Amino acid sequence: MHVTESDTDRGVTCELSGFLEGRREQIAQRWADAALFRTVFTVSRDEAVEACKAVVDALAEVARTGRLEDVVAPGFDTVREQLRRMSASRALAGISPSQLMSEVAGLREPVTTLLRAEFEDLTDERAHACLLDLTVLMGTLRLVVMETTVSAGEELIARQREQLLEVATPVIELWEGIVAVPLIGTLDSARSQIVMESLLEAIVDRRAQYAILDITGVPTVDSLVAQHLMKTVAAARLMGAECIVSGIRPAIAQTIVHLGIDLGSILTRAGLADALAYALTRQGIAVSPREVAGALPR
DSSP: OOOOHHHHHHHHHHHHHHHHHHTHHHHHHHHTTSHHHHTTOOSOHHHHHHHHHHHHHHHHHHHHHTOTTOTTOGGGHHHHHHHHHHHHHHHHTTOOHHHHHHHHHTTHHHHHHHHHTTOSOTTSHHHHHHHHHHHHHHHHHHHHHHHHHHHHHHHHHHHHHHHHHHHHSOOEEEETTEEEEEEESOOOHHHHHHHHHHHHHHHHHTTOSEEEEEEEEOOOOOHHHHHHHHHHHHHHHHTTOEEEEEOOOHHHHHHHHHHTOOOTTSEEESSHHHHHHHHHHHTTOOOOOOOOTTOOOO
């Protein structure tokens, strides 16, 4: 019978899979004391052991398929979420990515020690091939952990960015039936969407009849920003509220004219105070001009 090199490789990987399955308990018991598992699964040591067994099972499944270098091998699917939570937990504990990778690399030594004990002659070709496969497989595990770490970090950054956008676009109730959004900084598509959603929710929750968009703190207004403003105004009107844009500075007014942007359908006022006075007046509330100190009565 002719045995090809691929057949030999397949036999070695299957042998590695059998070793991982047979030594599952011993590997899990040794891994449970490693920092990667011990500091994450703190309820009991048994919890850490079970988590270790799940990872060993995943490695055995990957070894069985022979896809030792494939980070998307189906065997890793069962533990990918667990690895993501573990890496996120270690990151919250102040562990850097390089330290986390060192902790994952430290899992190889206990398994290697057990695997060496399986062979009487470590110079045997099959022993060498099996140890090499284990090294490759543990290296792939490190890549999977790194991938899940990056993914968890990106998700965290996205959540934090969304939270910052919400904080940066507060909706203020100036008077009964009057809400305002003071905008500060650049108004891009993502932030404009949050402004619109927050404003519409405030209009419904507070039964506002007037909504003021104050752009005093917006440094520049281009065609995209103007389009976002017009969409927000239109959406507010659909919700039954009259929308007022305030804080258009002379420089911004000139830019709007030069760009040929038509804001004729939008009610504007010079400042937030003027917009509030307009809304109050429309509600039948008299607004008296502020008396200047030292002025003589008429």
